[in-house]
Amino acid sequence: MIATNTNERLLQIAVLAFGLIAPFLFPAYIQQIALLWIMILFALTWDTMGGQMGYNSLGNIFFFGAGMYICAVVQIIVGGYDVGEYTAAFGAIKVDITDTQYFTGLFIGLAAAAVGCVFLSIILGFFFFGLRGPYFAIGTLGIALAAGELIGAWRWVGGGSGISLPLYPGSDIFPGSADEEGLFFYFLCMASAVATFLFFRWLYKTRFGLALNAIRDDEEKAEGMGIHTMRYKTVAWACSSFFLGISGGLHGNIVHFIEPLEVAFPTITFGIFMVAMSLLGGKGTLWGPILGAVLFHVIKEVTWTHLLGWQWVALGLIIIVNVVYFQQGIVGWLMERFPERFGIRVETDATAQGKGGAD
Amino acid sequence: MLLRKLGFSVAAAALSMSVTTAQAKVEGDTIILGSAISLTGKYSTNGIHTQNGYELAAKLINDGGGVTVDGKKYKIKIEYYDDESTPARGAQLAERLIQQDGVEYMLGPYSSGLTKAIAPVTEKYGVPMVEAEGASRSLFTQGYRYLFAVLSTSEQYLASAIDLAAEQAKSTGKDPAELKVALAFENDPFSQDVRAGVMEDAAKHGMQIVIDENLPRDLSDMTPTLIKVKALKPDLLIISGHSKGAATAARQIGEMAIEVPMIALTHCDAAKVTEKFPEASEGFLCATQWSPTLTYSDDLFGSAADFEKLFKETYEGYDAGVPYQSAQAAAAVMVFADAFERANSFDKDKVRDALSATDMMTFYGGIKFAEAGNNIAKPMVLWQIQDNQYQVVAPPKWASHKLVWPRQAAGN
Structure with missing residues (x-):
């Protein structure tokens, strides 16, 4: 466990400063950095399940897609349209909504996506x-x-034809910017990733976090000790899906056009990336998934530009090397190598070590 | 300390993403057009047909001296990225082309879905896009000002097949309302749009829809649908599923000896069905945007037949015919070249206005854009595969051959 020390504080400030300055420093990269925040959110939420609780979910992308669709449907309804009419392949109605309708629809949509995904996760968890x-x-x-x-x-939701979402209206939130829409969604992505981080950072420090680790280490024993594992697991999944739902709603609006197989439920791309990123950075740590997401995303974008045709080979190679030779991930390896830098006291006395575990 | 170093390396990595910022859209004597195109993934066959069309037109324009703007000759160069046939990737790449590579004029991607994802991006930056492969009608109801499409919209694809079936029924003394129609459409934006057009036309004649199936994407098996077809014996079978769907349909219709008197598909030529399944595909009706037998012509390529000949000489693997996807892609580049010359400027909005005023004849057909950006000067035509050759049978104005009905049963 990482204690709050000056190192971590500095790192937090550095990341936050980067996030705030980057879109103005590199305006051409707004969208890629926005996607990076979504990737960080993906890795963090996956790690709650896979890393902290030991439940390797390959289906977390479901909440991303569900959030995307819930948000889109709410946006259409708030825009004053009938969903079936709006999405009909042949209807192809001309979309005309006011600015207020757009922003109200978007924010209610994001909230509905988050809450809706929590409900879905409770049902699925059962x-x-x-x-x-x-x-x-x-x-x-x-x-x-x-x-x-x-x-x-x-x-009703357009089937395979998908949904073209309402377009972003002109606004004056960022006067003088060439890409207002980009900035608007950038900061929403960043805010949701930062909120995810802060929430889980807090959660892992509570008894709830310890209970999750207990489930990972030995679920039977945890249950024997009186932990209501089912309840803990469901709440953990609900927390993950809350944030995933928001990320889905945001991503749908960034892409503008959503359809089920490739945009909303991209199991073999984003669905796998979230696992790969957590493993690369080091699962079960707080900063590992973030580091993994950053590295993975940067490598992905660079290979997609400069190694066209080999990008999947490059990604495959990273995953293989990671899984075969480097299972603990980068932060995991660093923690093994330099435990004292992470605030882990290495003591020879065995009894002292066991102290923090069971509470 | 260590974590601080980590922080720095994160910042450094992010910095390295921004080595180069936007270059210009016109470099020296070269105009740069950008395009995200499907080089891998399920649309790659047609993505490559499209790319070949773009490249051939650019080459021919450049060989002829290039585009004259303000008294100076410019060459055309196209920058591509692979969108992997996914809309989300396409939208990101459009951002990249415009924001990072400084592209100010875009050529379209392949398929309606990709175009739907990219059009909002080009619209946002006011970058004119001429697209040749996005036929979905809903693209032209969003009020896009910078989107121009050289092809006919998708509800027109197979509508003439329905009319043809109705006429045929009348000529044999049958009421078109008695006709049974079977529909099998891939579950993607394009085919669903074609389906909507077909449904509307079938309803007009009061035909009965006996089968209405949604097929999975990247279609490799449609046996269940064909078993139903065998049992219900429809008078007309309509299938749409891009190239892969057309190839699968032709193969399995042959294997299962499906004897429907009239079968209509999209993408026969792109799937090269006459080459791969010569017996099974005999008598198929195929929707096409363009046919080399049509009498259109222009100064660059000559006639439609000349385009086909040149294309076959330039690229390998097109012996059985040149798909219309390539022809319309070439036409899109011609539209851009024409607009640059008329605008006599590289200003995005002037080019956009020139595009909107386009009124030209090409080997691919007339091109004149409606207010919404779709081409209204060119009809869809319907081929029938007769003796392994594509022959135009509808609409009557362009028909060179008479419809053979019923189609010769597969495998006999």
């Missing part, structure tokens, strides 16, 4: 937390895949 290990992983993967197909068959 069915899926009976599964352990690889069964849980495959079961959740099934949720994401099935969701894509089901939404694709659901004509």
